[in-house]
Amino acid sequence: MTTTAGSVFDSDTASERVGEHEFALTLSDRWTTLIGSLNGGFLLAGCLQALRREVPHPDLLSASAHFLRPGTPGPARISTEVARTGRRTSTGQATLVRDDREIVRVLATFADLDAADGPTLVGGEPPVLPPPDQCVDPYPRERPTISQQTDTRMAQVPGFWRGDPTHTTTAEFWLRLSDGRDADPIALAFLVDAAAPVVFDLGVAGSSTIELTVHIRHRPAPGWLACRVSTNYLIDGFHEEDFEIWDSTGTLVAQSRQLAIVST
């Protein structure tokens, strides 16, 4: 694990073992969205930090989360179960419960990414962006709590952030944790859900994740991460959001898709 002294991400996703497969934590209000509920990627990362302690493989490879209810700050429990430990991968499950109500259920497979040695053929390119120091921070001074946990840099501020939706449902930008911690696979599982949904640029009021799956494609190098996000299909209020993260060396490190439902 990449740890950074004083990392808010590390301390807020950490939990205390209180039973054989049972962990306790207090969900911090630093990760709330505009509507006051906790960010889904943050809840996922908390589950994954607990589950990783139960399996022998060091790296998250793939995680799928089904979100059952909005999460709110306060005390919570995470229960884990290891389904299989194999030579190459381990798979387990984590369930986060608050006030006796299940908030999110996660299946995840772990591996040793450094041990992967098959063929490589990359058919895509990283986002083309000016260097971070030549980009702008798109957030206004008053910003949602969750957005304060990441730094974002864009070539220009998207229309809807100025109150002028342009009906563009793709975006490219730089992203990193604002606490200075470099990303590892579990931080990537948070970051794929950390940006404002691109459907906001259609003028919708909000979007709630139903399911999110993230695949880690490589251990990320330190530094800024180049992100590409797109929504191609909004159908009867449901939309997918695809997210790619490329590291500072131009390597694809994470790929995610979520299914979400908009509020209007």
Next chain:
Amino acid sequence: MTTTAGSVFDSDTASERVGEHEFALTLSDRWTTLIGSLNGGFLLAGCLQALRREVPHPDLLSASAHFLRPGTPGPARISTEVARTGRRTSTGQATLVRDDREIVRVLATFADLDAADGPTLVGGEPPVLPPPDQCVDPYPRERPTISQQTDTRMAQVPGFWRGDPTHTTTAEFWLRLSDGRDADPIALAFLVDAAAPVVFDLGVAGSSTIELTVHIRHRPAPGWLACRVSTNYLIDGFHEEDFEIWDSTGTLVAQSRQLAIVST
């Protein structure tokens, strides 16, 4: 549910309730791949057929499957658990076990797709294909068992199927169940995994699914289904495969991504 008298898909994915949340079935050898193990989408569909009997909502909306071991034909058990039943969606879990070994674990969310009434904005197009009767069946006379359960029609036979890999990792084609049963959401969850992996066109010998998530975007109309599949990133032996299914009216009905590992 769309049922068709004598549907092999219906009978082979059906299970008998043998306990409160326990189902029994015999996995048929009609769904085996080239290497003799059962197709992942078939195993997923069996799990979903059992789980659907446990929830009040009629339609699969989103399913995530983590594949733990190869499945083989023979007797098996499916255990289900309902995590939450809400007004708009229900979420549950299914685990398929054979010979006391867990083969696949599934999380799935169900909804009533006809009740969805939010905004629609479609940013993509269905595959452009000649009508099925002007296409060719790409399969040779000797074909893998699983491929006999679907009909495939392509504008032309891909290179690798003639022993001449062209290093193309995208494909578009028509697909349907060969038993005459029209697709419903659970059949779509099978069909997104029913075609030969496009990485075969890179000359790899095989590909094993680690995780597959499918989102159902609309109830499919009867008839042939237009499919688009692509793999953009093969990294150290791991690759994603993205799959879209459009129905005969030109509506996007399913979207999936799987993470798989190639054998060389």
